[in-house]
Amino acid sequence: MSGPATRLLQAGSPVLRSGSGPVNVPVVRTSTVRFESSAALEDHQSRRSAGERVASYGRHGLDTHQALEDAVTELEGGHRAFLAPSGLAAISLVLLALLSPGDHALVADSVYSPVRRVDQTLLQRLGISLEYFSPGRDDLAALIRPNTRLLYLESPGSLLFEVLDLPALAAIARSHGITVAADNTWSGGWFCKPLALGANISIQAATKYIAGHSDLMQGIAVVDSPALARTLATAHEALGLTIGPDDAYLALRGLRTLPVRLAQHQRHALRVAQWLHAHPSVERVFYPALPGDPGHALWKRDFSGASGLLSIALRDADAQQARAFVDGLRHFSIGASWGGYESLALIAAPGRLREHGGWHGSEPVVRLHVGLEDPADLIADLQQALARAVPVRQDRAAA
16 A cells, blocks of 8 residues: 555546646636536436535535545545635534534633634524533543533644643543544644544644645545534535635645645754753743653654644743744744744733643743744744843853
8 A cells, every 4th residue: 555645645636538637636617517407417416415525516616626625535534525714614614513502512621712712602602512621631521411412622732732632532532422523733634643543523724734835724624434424514515615726726736745844844843942942031842742741742652743833931021021022033924823834923812821721821922833944044033032032041041
């Protein structure tokens, strides 16, 4: 059997016709699908209603969309993929497809913060209850209710990078007949396989590492079974979710270089993280690939690598100094996203830090996305910004 990189590069490739064909799937732009007869239209509609992936309307996606779905399904080791206009849209699709009025879901407290906004503004209004818990401290089995339908996780979290024991949590949930969904964006789907670890659904913001060039918005949910595929397909159709074919093409293009880009992100981020770990103005580096990180053992067991996203807590600094540090960076732009080729910095909002049950610090936290620039330049940039904004106290310098 071919290796994973080979399978990923070849998944969704166009079929050769008449002895030749393009390397890349063409961008198929259409709002309308034509049929040679009423019987052909009815056949397509019947097959689609039965769960087959065929298009009877442009919103259903044609060749470009199907090629991306096939490639991401291969990447995640799943049964079928569903495309959405953003990562949050993919998350909302999963929540709305699986939860009904009166249902209860358990959600890791380190989850992507906008999930809470979906909860507060939409799910609560629909009579759906989300309960947040700390997987490292709380007893999951004790929190399960008769109406619990979903366990929603993210590992690691995208702010403090808590690594969860996904196999253990999934085993508990599935023993109670509860569906398990996991946000897999940090690994890009390359460094971690939640479906192989026990999850039923793996979600990614393809905006990040799959796209890789900061030029599109997209979300993807991959399911592990035909039954879940039918459930999500029904909601996907009802919600009218779709993406443009050009965005599908860009994501497919990004997938082809995902392994080499992530390997480079990892090399750069590890070098930067090790330097930051030794800096006297840094209280802590949140990055599970570092041996001293609390999640390192689980990361080493369940992941094959680490991406470029990490955070640091600044020692003996206040909010003004954190702003001065971020504003003083030259090679790190200030931005809320990540996963592209560029390096980014963002101060973590205190309110979002407090959402994490394991956070008890008072230091400012800055999230860094380490891009593909020369790591020596990035380290020099961090050095000069820290020296100006968070100078080392004499007692620490002497130590």
